[in-house]
Amino acid sequence: MKQIILSLLIIPQLLIASGSRSGNTPAPSAFLLRSAPPVVRINQMGYLPSGVKVAVWGGPADVVVREFKLIDSASGKTVFTGFPARAYGAYGPFGQTYRLNFSAVRTPGTYYIETPSARSPAFRIAPDVYKGAADFCLRYLRQQRCGFNPFLKDSCHTADGYTLYGPMPDSTRINAIGGWHDASDYLQYSTTSANTVYHLLAAYRDFPKVFGDAHQSTGLPGANGAPDVLDEARWGLDWLLRMHPQDDWLFNQIADDRDHRGMRLPKLDSFYGRGHERPVYFCSGEPQVQGVKYKKMNRSNGVASTAGKFASAFALGHALLRKTDAAYAKALLAKAQSAYKLGVEKPGVQQTASVMSPYIYAEDNWSDDMELAAAELFGLTRDAGYYRQGWQYAAMEPVTPWLGKDTANHYQWYPFINLGHYELAKRAKGNDRNRLTGFLAMGIERVKPKAEQNAFYRGVPFIWCSNNLTAAFAIQCYWYGMLTGRDHFAELAQANVDWLFGCNPWGTSMVYGLPAHGDTPVDPHSAFTHIGHFPLDGGLVDGPVYGTIYGSLIGIRLAEADEYAAFQSPLVVYHDDYGDYSTNEPTMDGTAALIYLLALKENEGLTTEASRRRPAR
Template sequence: MSISRHLFLTAAAMAVGITASAGSWIRINQLGYIPNSTKVAVFVSNEQVEVVRFEVVDAFTGKVVFKSSEVRHMGALGELRTTCRLDFSALGQEDRKGNGIDSGKGIGQEPRKENVSESRAEGLRRIEKGLRAEGGSFRACRVRAYSRIAGDGKMLVTESEVFPVGAGVYDGAADFVLNYMRQQRCGWNPFLRDSCHTHDAIIVGHPDPAKDSTHLDVIGGWHDASDCLQYTTTSANAIYQMMFAYRSNPEAFGDEYRTDGAPGANGIPDIVDEIRWGLLWLDKMNPEPGEMYNQIADDRDHVGMRLPSKERADYGWGKGMERPVWYCSGEPQQRGKTGLKNRTTGIASTAGKFASCFALGSEVLAPFYPELAAKVGAKAKAAYDAGVAKPGCCQTASVLSPYIYEEENWADDMELAAFELYRRTGDRKYLADAIEYGRKEVVTPWMGADSARHYQWYPFMNMGHCHLASQTGGKVSEEFLRNVRTGIERVWQRGKDHPFLFGIPGIWCSNNLTTAMLTQCILYRQMTGDNTYQEMEGALRDWLLGCNPWGVSMIVELPKGGVYPTQPHSFIPRMGLGNTTGGLVDGPVYATIFGNLLGVSMDGGVNYMDVQPGDIVYHDSTHDYSTNEPTMDGTASLTFPLSWYEKEGHASEYSETGSGASGRDVSHAGGIVRTDPSVRHIDFAFTSADKADGAEAILSALDKYNVRGYFFFTGEFFEKYPKVVRRLVRAGHYVGSHSYGHLLYFPWGKPDSMSVTRSGFNDDMFKSFALLRRAGVEDAPLFMPPYEHYNDVVSSWARLLGLQVVNYTPGTSTNGDYTTPSMKNYYSSDFIMEKIFKCESSDPKGLNGHIMLIHLGTDPERTDKFYDRLPELIEDLRSRGYGFTPLRP
């Protein structure tokens, strides 16, 4: 666990003669910025105004920490008559002089770090570093943007929402998007806790009459989007993108789910379990050498939203029964009821995807699932050979409508396949093939173009080019690096005059294209150290996370405390099952495309009419399947950029410790509830709202045994017991916030019914930290919520203020030491002591990493004070080999 310096951008208090501008907004990356990244907010207004300056202000102290009159005016954009870019990239960069990541290395080549047990000393150092949050001094900031209306001397001020700047703002983000991948699982679905499509499938289009119309077991994989169709095209790309992300940045991925997708660690990174799920299905879709299948089901699926487990589509074998699995024949297949055919010319586009996934999958899965790794690895060459034999593209099929995935390029798939086979075998014939295929398509054609058909040029970036550029050397590297740069340059030229530097065409799944170009920009910068396109990279990244005309993060619930799609086109919100957590929605489309679609509407949604940029539109509406539908492959493609930014933010920490900043801490609802369970270490946390009768006993015990405690107090406690607080601070104990007003954030048992607004939460924390500063506490990034009662919304709000929620580890019942004999559930001190060691014996990891909560004071009715047993508890735990964070080195 590691907390770094966090900064925030919001409005400041109004000065005399200054008024708020109701029709103006500042758009920001809601998740935040790492210190060495570009940091640009975009001012937008419905009025014609002139922004003259802006300044960043410490939200807790009111001090100006950055100011600038360098405002880049960008002109009008649709309904927005004024736009400009506010660059504060210099803020925070003084803290981290280098990113600690070497450029010029082969991409995705970092070796997997072994899970070697840390020594006790190293473990204690990590725990102490985590709980003490040695990432820099804590502060939160706001920005004032000042503007004038032409001909009017009145100054206007505009504000944005809060957001953090710090090393850890991307921590866990790559794992977070895997929530949507688990929601999309077909067969057994852990989100629904039910199975679906267990009859799949009947072969369609096979040239051998003995196989055509027979059953083939292809159960598994993921649903493509909000329908239940499944495509090799998108699924294989999703698998490859996740494998590439894991191979490149293994430190960023944790283990909180089992193989079947249910909660619970299994010793395997969750992304590897998701990769395994995809490869199991891909293996079924290629049952024999040369026998490949391109999709399951078709547009007959579109019979209304329903639970996948309640399938009612009928493909001729009964409602909810078998679905078709379409054979890759290399010949045109059906496209709509008009009798038209798709434009299939071969099978290489599909075969190449099989081959690259099988080749890389054999490497990624080997340490965890060796049998499956060997099985798919053995299939890679045959899949590649099938593509060589039948070059060309393999498009998808439809029955009722003309809408299909119209992939027309295939050389990029064979290029990547050849390169991965070269990596796997060392056979330079495959390298020569990769180069030859790579020269057939120098730049992915959509880059710099104004339009393209649906998935016409797919995958949306050529990963093979990046591999050849980084790992071949000499003129070949120069050639393919030039190709990578050319694609970026074309998008840059198209978007350089856009206020959001947005050069992506407004076609379906524009967010997927944005993610692909973001990835290409990162890899180019990683390979070359050239920062020419870093501002565009930052703009693409920030666009996905809320710095766009609508101020909406395009990744559902990232961050939970921000603005994100609440009504995506999916059965999940429509049926009251929650949201498509972690899913990347399609994103904006051209207004002309939206206007010509059938069955699309904005009914009941958020239409953003006052900020639509004119040429493209976005709506947060369940009925808008063109802009607000999450996609599985786009979501999977986020795992690389999000994991990269986590790694980049913590670059020096990774190189120092060999593990990610989040380490092996155990979290619940965004709060840390247990530190690394592999280390025989315990921390004591103490809270109080208004009582301090145990202060002397607790302080004496901690001092006697040289143990550092973690104390969390409300505003009332700070005001009632300033001497106790000062004594704790002088002694070197951690002192942090338990909120100011001891708020109940949501009713007991109703975690979805917030009783406090985000602004109310912020105001309460600002008051709390004013008291902390008065007591001499400058850094207090760990926050224990009042009543130890929180949810993921509270955790997100805290994180957007630079705070990390921590809570006690369940099981020992020390948190019940406040109970009194008159209560139904009274916990005596003897009961608690007994429960502690029962908990130890019942957990295979004992009490390792436990955070034990003890109250600093309790009701006078309780005469059996558990804090009086603290010396006995410390001695007993030490005799069992547990360490504690020392007060003195």
């Protein structure tokens, strides 16, 4: 669960509705309502020659942009003059906004955009603008490792842990060492970890050429003959195996919100009354504690939401590792099948537990997880039973419920898109394939009308972890194009990528240290930076939240003056400040989704460059 400052432990229901206001933070009405100064926002990573290329102008309502120029930064010559198709009106801090489309320019080079009122930073157009970005983001996951941590060159949480809610007596000792810390706290969740593993494996499966080998399996520097992305995925798989130690045992999380009592480096964790040993919560499929003093229990009613994620990660791990480590892969297949069986036998959700506060990862869907698992197992075994079951699960949730909505509870619909639709569609033919791609299109079409009403093409809601939703939604758009060969969501997909790297009201990348020359987070909500003064290279921060959410949070006190003050608004806020735990905390699973997305974009550049160099026949 995302870190809460000290002992306040208050996370609001993440609904886009007004809540009680804290006296410690400004309500949305306290934000200045004057318009921000004119600016041109760009994707700081740059643009692919054959891709969609759009910048956004924002500024006062009384300024009109009739044309813009793309200027070669070396020669100072104008290479393209564009004319905005329409004015999009007010958005966030801006009284007026325009989309500046220069997709017609394909010549590699370094450029800037100029209007009479504003000029953009310089950026590149080149096929290699995303080169190395996916590998760069693996740095954050290595830093999040639990057990042996290669960044600290030290070990932590080596006493995990003692069981709760299981068929065995409470406090039974099991070996649950390893995996990754979930975010800037040190809790560990099976759901986010399995989803992270799956995205890493899928990224290598789909785009193997973009990953390098510069680290050992321990995470320490040095090539070992395996891509670093597989080393990282295997670190996660090893932990998932410990969390599913026998066919009828499945564990859901390590530690709970007692973790949030204070910031410290991981080896100093001792908040559970048993030295350094932490609780390991069993997937009981029944309600578990959700804040003792609130006399509340969570709404767990099955295990399929966790079991399905385990099964899909194990199955894909088997597919990718069976040629290089047959014995390990065989064990993964057996665990995939036993986890899937648990999901079939106990449909429903296994939500997380909390002790001090009533707030949890309140996942409410599970059929998507079982669909993905069924698709992966069908791909391995060609057993038609898995295919039929996958279709049954697909029909239960054609569209991920948050798509097109403005509200959702924290991690209510998780993962944030239906990965099963894509995997099942790849294995389907004819009408079955068309129906599944139709499900993907249906979800995108629910977001698209909202997006097309503003210059940033923003249709993803500003709920907690909005950046995670942004990366996931971009992937869904690209998957639809890959399955159908149609590009009519290409501009929407690229707008979500651009948003993450600076084409947003604040003009900042949402990824620590990426790109190296850009405006990126430097003061995230993390003990690693705040106490250890370590960089969080590659971490995707939570992202902007609605002003109504920010205004209702307790315990937020910005540590420094807000460098983005001119671009905050009643609509949405973002702070690069340690004190803002709602917008500036990196997450493990969001970063993993970003790794997949960046691998996709780097591969797109490689593919188009190879096509350009191929001699004509």
